Amino acid sequence: MANSDPVYLRVVEDLRRQITEGLLQPGAPIPSRHQITRKYGVGETAARHALRVLAQEGLIIGRVGSGHRVRQRPDLLPLHRAQAHFSTDMHAVGRRPTCDVKTDSAEARPDIAVRLRIAAQSPVTRTRIVYRSDGKPVQLAVSYEPIVYNDGTDDITQVAHRLGGNGLKLTEVxxxxxxxxxxxxxSDVLDLPAGVHVLHVERTHWAGDKPVETSDVIIPCDQFRLVYTLPAPYGEQTSR
Amino acid sequence: MANSDPVYLRVVEDLRRQITEGLLQPGAPIPSRHQITRKYGVGETAARHALRVLAQEGLIIGRVGSGHRVRQRPDLLPLHRAQAHFSTDMHAVGRRPTCDVKTDSAEARPDIAVRLRIAAQSPVTRTRIVYRSDGKPVQLAVSYEPIVYNDGTDDITQVAHRLGGNGLKLTEVxxxxxxxxxxxxxSDVLDLPAGVHVLHVERTHWAGDKPVETSDVIIPCDQFRLVYTLPAPYGEQTSR
DNA sequence: AGAGTAAAGTTGGAATCACAACTGATGGCC
DNA sequence: GGCCATCAGTTGTGATTCCAACTTTACTCT
Known part of the structure; x- marks a missing residue:
């Protein structure tokens, strides 16, 4: 089998195997386009295609003039969403967390209106946050609140505290x-290499059955993993 | 600006705009390679590259002989991980869920051993599950348990019940x-189109501070979203 | 010896041509 | 009318060639 597979796949699979099996360590140089054409007996198109696929998969990274190398794949940093303590998580791995916060007013987009259970184009307070780790932007968040909840004075990043102070008791997320x-x-703000996907978290804070804040959090897949801790399901577990 | 941008990006951005703005509805045909070369005044390479990028982004889908069309993007089906009721979630949207289960014994891989806090190459019970929705495989799971917990008789998919019956009280996940x-x-088993990523969930069930089962769950990003419900953070919230 | 420069090699973008496999539609034949 | 073959159009793959921008190395000149 696999005899009639595209030629470039042969190259992809061989290099991928060498990388995942550890024959090619992180940082090791990958054969250049010309070397691949000679070693595998394929054309330049196939060689280029193979390199692009591997780069897309995040296994290698190319730099103009310097060549492709096996990508450093640092362990994905855990983000504990149950607590959503970005700074705690970053301190735990020795990074210096900072963030930029910008707040303005806007009209709720249709999807945001649905999430907040308000009429479309209702006024909302919009907060954009860029989280940085050692100065590099690593996470984006845009938060929306119905404008009635926002008194405009408290630390905007302290949703729970501020809303709590306004007499709302947050019950769940x-x-x-x-x-x-x-x-x-x-891609621009986070300076993402081509092919890297992002995790998109739509988070909504609830006070009883009322949504009081919702946010979109954008997280690069190649740097972070989300960690959830949940009570074990028991009792009413049905068949799956 | 954007004048010296690659030509193919001009095409990508124009088509992407038309799709996201709704000018091109799902199912609508995308200009073919030759049409793009004429309409945008670019070469075949650029046209091909643009179509590939859009396909990679999941916005369009191409079929040999028939052309590219704007992809049907059904709302991502929610998977409620807190309960992990695959069948409940599927029934809720009118799908017929089934699954194949295969169980065998194996030696724990190093990463699995770490997750289960046992010695590497200890014997574990391995369970592979292929979940299907209306017959199409949509989810993979491989579960590992230290062999001591498995009496080999109960329904393997009922982790909580079975382990509970063995006198273990699961406390969290x-x-x-x-x-x-x-x-x-x-890609093969799930029949994934090129470019589609998967969500990888490493789930561990705990009895107190002892891990009793861990599993890798593979979920196609283009069909599902994970839904978590958590108690609201309060009290000890620190600055972020 | 040190600094600056030139050369070689590499990636990413691009044009052009070619071919196999496939789809959809057309038209002819029974 | 119904069936089948043909044909134009399209995608995916591939070869070849070229060029701009960049990095690294080696070399030359002061």
Whole structure:
């Protein structure tokens, strides 16, 4: 089998095997386009295609003039979403966390309105946060609150405290997690290499059955993993 | 600006805009390679590259002989990980869930041994599960338990019940979530289009401070989103 | 010896041509 | 009318060639 597979796949699979098996350590140089054409007896197109696929998969990284190398794959840093303590998580691994915060007013987009259970185009307070680790931007968040909850004075990053101080008792948080291709502005701000996906977390804080704040958190897949701690399911477990 | 940008990006951005703005509805045909070369005044290489990028982003899908079309993007189905009721989630959206289960014994890989806090190469019970929705495989899971917990008789999919019946009281579940490129075998089994990433959930069930079962769950990013419901953080919230 | 320069090699982008496999539609034939 | 073969169009893959921008190395000149 696999005899009639595209030629470039032969190259991809051989190099991928060498990388995942550790024959090629992180930092090791990958054969150049010309070397691949000679070693594997394929054309330049196939060699280039193979390198692009491997780069897309995050296994190698190319620099103009210098060549491709096996990518350093530092362990994905854990982000503990149950607590959502970005600074705690960063301190735990010896990074210096900072963040930029910008707040303004806007009209709720349709999807945000649905999440907040308000009418579309209702006024909301929008907060954009860029989280940095040792100066490098590593996470984006855009938070929306119905404007009635925001008194405009407290630390905007302290949702729980501020809303709590306003007499709202936050009861739970729901997070919807999926991965997608970054939008151009996101690749730009986070300085993402081509092919890296982002985790998109839609987080909503609830006070009883009322949503009081919702946010979109964008996290590069190649640097972080989300960690959830949940009570064990028991009792009413049904068949799956 | 953007004048010296690669030509193919001009095409990508124009088509992407048309799709995201709704000018091109799902199912609508995308100009073919030759049409793009004429309409945008670019070469075949640029046209091909643009189509490949858009396909990679999941915005369009191409079929040999028939052309590219704007991808149907059904809402991502929610998977409620807190309960991990695959069948409940599927029934809720009118799908018929089934699954294949295969169990055998194996030696713990190093990473699995760490997660289970046992010695590497200790014997474990390995369970592979392929979840299907309306017959199509949509999710993979491989579960590992130290062999001592497995009496080999109960329904293997009922981790909580079975382990509970063995006198172990499960207290919590931790899940590590990240996205990555699927391995060849995963693309194969799940029949993933090129470019689609998967969510990888490393789930561990705990009885007190002892891990009693750990599993790797592989979920296609283009079909599902994970939904977590957590108690609201309060009290000891520190600055972020 | 040190600094600056030149050369060789590499990636990313691009044009052009070619071919196999496939789809959809057309038109002819029974 | 119904069936089948043909044909144009399309994608995916591939070869070849070229060029700009960049990095690294080696060399030359002061």
């Amino acid at each position: 729901t997070e919807h997690v999926y991965a997608r291709v970054p939008q151009p502005v996101e | 931790t899940e590590h979530v990240y996205a990555r490129v699927p391995q060849p075998v995963e």
